[in-house]
Structure formats: C-alpha cells, structure tokens
Amino acid sequence: MNKQEWINQAICKIEADYQRSADTHLIKLELPWLREIDLYLKDESTHPTGSLKHRLARSLFLYALCNGWLDQNTPVIESSSGSTAVSEAYFARLLGLPFIAVVPRSTARKKIEQIEFFGGKAHFVERSCEIYAESRRLAKELGGHYMDQFTFAERATDWRGNNNIANSIFEQMKLERYPVPSWIVMSPGTGGTSATIGRYIRYQRHPTQLCVVDPENSVFHDYYKTANPDLTLEQGSRIEGIGRPRVEPSFIPGVIDQMRTIEDAASIATILWLEKRMGRKVGPRPEPISMVLCSLPARCRKTERLAHW
Missing domain, CATH: 3.40.50.1100 (Rossmann fold)
Structure with a gap:
C-alpha cells in the first residue's frame, strides 16, 4: 500500500x-x-x-494526516500532562501506529494507566517545562512525528x-x-x-x-x-x-x-x-x-x- x-x-x-x-x-x-x-x-x-481532549486529538491526527506528516510506520510522540496523550494513544492504536507520551513524572497514575490501556507508552521527565525539548529529541531519534498540541491546537x-x-x-x-x-x-x-x-x-x-x-x-x-x-x-x-x-x-x-x-x-x-x-x-x-x-x-x-x- x-x-x-x-x-x-x-x-x-x-x-x-x-x-x-x-x-x-x-x-x-x-x-x-x-x-x-x-x-x-x-x-x-x-x-x-x-x-x-478527545476532540483535539482527533483534529490533530486529521491535521497531521492531511499534511502528509504520518504514514503507516510513523511513531507518534506528544508532550502532554496526560489527557491529550490518552486520546492520542486511542487514535494511534486505531491507525496501528506506535505512540509515546512525554509526560511529567508527577502525572496522575490513572492517566498513565489509560495511556497504556490504549497501547501507548509513557516517557517521563522531571519537570513540566522539559516535555517540549524531550518530545522533539525523541521524534528525531526515532524518525517519528512530534504532534505538538501546544503549537497546532488552535x-x-x-x-x-x-x-x-x-x-x-x-x-x-x-x-x-x-x-x-x-x-x-x-x-x-x-x-x-x-x-x-x-x-x-x-x-x-x-x-x-x-x-x-x-x-x-x-x-x-x-x-x-x-x-x-x-x-x-x-x-x-x-x-x-x-x-x-x-x-x-x-x-x-x-x-x-x-x-x-x-x-x-x-x-x-x-x-x-x-x-x-x-x-x-x-x-x-x-x-x-x-x-x-x-x-x-x-x-x-x-x-x-x-x-x-
């Protein structure tokens, strides 16, 4: 295909x-x-x-697809405090894509469990201000796409x-x-x-x-x-x-x-x-x-x- x-x-x-x-x-x-x-x-x-953040995650995936940023082998990385990552993990699983959420270590355990339930993985940083740079680094290292909700949400x-x-x-x-x-x-x-x-x-x-x-x-x-x-x-x-x-x-x-x-x-x-x-x-x-x-x-x-x- x-x-x-x-x-x-x-x-x-x-x-x-x-x-x-x-x-x-x-x-x-x-x-x-x-x-x-x-x-x-x-x-x-x-x-x-x-x-x-379910509506946002749907829109972000459609935006990325229509821009040609995703294909069937693209890992998806997102910086999040948890909620957007839960829904993005859901849509990544729907499309058969690996998903990694870069989240602060203080993120509620329930949200981490939900990310994992939908097939995603959590990658932890110590402080919330570190999620952006680490997401970009991971996306470059893995050849993936950084969804970047904080830039593209609007x-x-x-x-x-x-x-x-x-x-x-x-x-x-x-x-x-x-x-x-x-x-x-x-x-x-x-x-x-x-x-x-x-x-x-x-x-x-x-x-x-x-x-x-x-x-x-x-x-x-x-x-x-x-x-x-x-x-x-x-x-x-x-x-x-x-x-x-x-x-x-x-x-x-x-x-x-x-x-x-x-x-x-x-x-x-x-x-x-x-x-x-x-x-x-x-x-x-x-x-x-x-x-x-x-x-x-x-x-x-x-x-x-x-x-x-």
Whole structure:
C-alpha cells in the first residue's frame, strides 16, 4: 500500500469512529436561588476515551494526516500532562501506529494507566517545562512525528465548521430558556479550545462573551495583561492539565473578553461542592467538566454581572 492509500484509509477510520460517537452532554446545574441565571456544564467524559481532549486529538491526527506528516510506520510522540496523550494513544492504536507520551513524572497514575490501556507508552521527565525539548529529541531519534498540541491546537480544529465544541454548545442550547449564552467560562490548557470558541462566537456574531480562568502558577493571565510572550515559570500548576509554565503558541488572547486567576483552594472547594451538588465526579481526575455556560435574560447582559453568580 502506498502512502496516499494508507492516508485515505486512516482518514476513513477516524471519520467512521466519529460517526459512531455521540456528542457530549450539556448539563443544566439547578440552583433555585439563581432565578434569572441558568448555568450549564459541558461534560466531555462521554467521549470514547473519557478525556476532554478527545476532540483535539482527533483534529490533530486529521491535521497531521492531511499534511502528509504520518504514514503507516510513523511513531507518534506528544508532550502532554496526560489527557491529550490518552486520546492520542486511542487514535494511534486505531491507525496501528506506535505512540509515546512525554509526560511529567508527577502525572496522575490513572492517566498513565489509560495511556497504556490504549497501547501507548509513557516517557517521563522531571519537570513540566522539559516535555517540549524531550518530545522533539525523541521524534528525531526515532524518525517519528512530534504532534505538538501546544503549537497546532488552535489551527488543527476548524472553528468555522460543525465538528467543534463551540458548534456543539450552541446547537444544544437552542431550546433553552435563554438559547444564546451570555458567558462561556473555561480554563486554558493548550489554548486551542478557547481559540476555537472565541473565534466561533465572533464568526457567528453572537453576543456571548468568553471568560478564561487561569490557575495559580500559570503564565496565561499575565500574558493576557502584558502581551509578553517570553514569560516562563519554573513551577507548573497544581491543577493538572490546566495552565502552563510558558506562553503556548495556541493561546490567542485577542479572542478573550475577560481573564481571571483563580486560587487553587477555591478551585478545589468548587470541585468538592459540585460533586455533592451533582452526585458525580468533576475536576482533574479525570476532567469531565470542561467549561461553564451562563445564560441571562437580554436586559441583564452586562460584564459586571459575571462577578455575581
């Protein structure tokens, strides 16, 4: 089989897998004391891998295939905190390709087990800032392809099309009391999802605003305020998979309406409160709830209302 025939078959396998997969749920959070504010949580755990980065991994593989970067013998290497690597291991196995995830040694054991379950291998580094160079080194040594989610996330996903998370959100909201969200609130990992949602909102000319929240020990919020692309941190975020120690190429601040840094203690407290309220796991183990939607009546759509949820 020549390379083009193999690429054609690989794309068909990924598209067939997509057709077999249901969309992820938008869950309404019932809070009786918020009478004119509706909150929804986007639950990405219903993907086949249970990872919120499943859509991204699918897009990255299709992007690499269509660019001619993969063939039937190409090892795939990715730098990750775990979640993207889980889904990429799934797609690599689907295509019969070896997969290596370069991850910090502190990565949750559950994620390593999931990578291995889907046929991938974990290659450990001591600090999160080392994953990039080590991934490039491995790819060169093995003659493989470095998928590089942190660079290609914002361009691999078609933010105008109908296969992205933004389109899913707005389609699922159509029959709600306030069908167009006033705010979408999410946290950045690669920056690709916030880029997709922010671009989609503008392209569709929705009045929705995008708020991106950063954890402690992440440079994204400071970059948003200073526009300094050289910001770095030695220590990574405690909230695994969220926030970065450097400014990632896929993070696009121009599509964001507001940013905030949230203390880790407040994040954990909210996770525990939500788990009791919803009766299901949320947060980083793994990460089923990826974002919050807030819908208000039109007369209340003011930026300052975000502070009074």
